[in-house]
Amino acid sequence: MLRVGLTGGIGAGKSTVARRLVERGAVLVDSDVIAREVVAAGSDGLAAIAEAFGPEVVGADGEMDRPAVASIVFGDPAARARLDAIVHPRVRERSDELIAAADRDAIVVQDVPLLVEGGMAAAFPLVVVVGLDAEERVRRLVGARGMAEADARARIGAQADDAQRRAAADVWLDNSGSGADTRRQVDALWDERLVPFEENLRAGRPVRSGPAELVDPDPTWPDQARRLAERVAAAAGERGRGVSHIGSTAVPGLVAKDVIDLQLAVDSLDDADALAGALAAAGFPARPEITADNPKDAEPDPARWGKRYHASADPGRPVHLHLRVHGSPGWTYALRMRDWLRADPGARAEYEALKREAAALFGADPDAARYAAHKEPWFDAADTRARTWASSGAWSAT
CATH class of the missing domain: 3.40.50.300 (P-loop containing nucleotide triphosphate hydrolases)
Incomplete structure (x- = not known):
């Protein structure tokens, strides 16, 4: 229904x-x-x-x-x-x-x-x-x-x-x-x-985002994200610790796939699991095959990189919804990377060039797996720069 x-x-x-x-x-x-x-x-x-x-x-x-x-x-x-x-x-x-x-x-x-x-x-x-x-x-x-x-x-x-x-x-x-x-x-x-x-x-079928087709920045992305975040927060109720707009559509001026990424903070992965039904009813069924940002770390320490992943069932608005433990490395990383790219025009231009290169190489793929994998080495190196930026100023994960 x-x-x-x-x-x-x-x-x-x-x-x-x-x-x-x-x-x-x-x-x-x-x-x-x-x-x-x-x-x-x-x-x-x-x-x-x-x-x-x-x-x-x-x-x-x-x-x-x-x-x-x-x-x-x-x-x-x-x-x-x-x-x-x-x-x-x-x-x-x-x-x-x-x-x-x-x-x-x-x-x-x-x-x-x-x-x-x-x-x-x-x-x-x-x-x-x-x-x-x-x-x-x-x-x-x-x-x-x-x-x-x-x-x-x-x-x-x-x-x-x-x-x-x-x-x-x-x-x-x-x-x-x-x-x-x-x-x-x-x-x-x-x-x-x-x-x-x-x-x-x-x-219970989420919409897949499909090939890596980049579009120009849409000035309505933040408003769309706010509306969707309010829906997620309402579904999460007291188990939610806040919903943030993350990813490329959260960085003004950056080309991106037309997909809104949201991060729902929770106190534990057990809480994330308990929210699966409410989030599905709100339009965001789970994709249980994705349980971590870094699979090699997920088994020994799921609290660090483990997550739960949902996506929109609405064909008119693709959404990726990441449920992460509040204060965990994965939760902090998503917010820090977003804010660093917002604050550093050079890093933003560098990342955009990489995105365009990856899209040119793998944009015809039916899914974006190789597109995403092509960017991972850059992210691994960029994290050190983002950490330096965050520690030198008044940044805090909020």
Whole structure:
């Protein structure tokens, strides 16, 4: 099963996207629909609201008087918090029931209007945001829904802005074109990413990064890494000791394979093993055949170079996730090498030349094993230089 978080600002066209996903086979869990269901006439949710705010919030038909409730909580954060404390847990409980009832191979799309505002993005293996310019959203709200312009602008202003939504989005689905264009985007997302992602998750099959194809530095790599790190940290919970962006994509200006490397620190390899299921459910199944950075040292002293290795099941975003013991040589080495390359332009240029040479020699290989092996002698020698740099300044592994 794959859980997808779907969100977007009011008037962006999220419902249109949700309908198309359902047509393609998704199971939709709509938070707005559930929020109405849990406070319907006769529900314990409505009874709790009446107890909190008075019987006048229940209309003659037995349903909640929404304008009356809105007038109470509008501009009163404490009242709003009381309302949320009644509604939100019931919405989560009902959502969990619907998800549990879905088939094992389902793609479950959770339509959550305030996903970004509620800080919920890290709870989903993939987040899709439907985007549309604010002025066009105003035009559509006024023209299609008959909303007053001032009301439309106020509603939009009360929600997250585009920058905040982009920061949470694994997929930004532009809804500024025609309906046919939007459907094409949704269909491509379904066929090329969601279906294979779900199949990979169900099989416990991580995506292999493939040949050593170098690309120019992508300025969005750090933002992508931050979003992925938050997802890993949420899955790791109390067993995690922090997630860091490492490797070439963590060094500004350096050409790299388009693969995000993350390092999750843990207190022990036993903790790393205990996290395997949670990380797989979050989209990062294990590759158990890789257990050490330096295999010859792994057996006599696994605490030094031993690790656990996971990779993304998402075909749209290759990720290598290294679980290492906090403070171990392998954990320290990854951070020190990253920071040295960031700080030393000469070393960075030297390493880039080596990467290009290795890619020219082995870029046609179906995997990157010989590409990586070609660089190892340089790393062995460079480690001494990085250690000298680290010891001569105020560097510390963080």
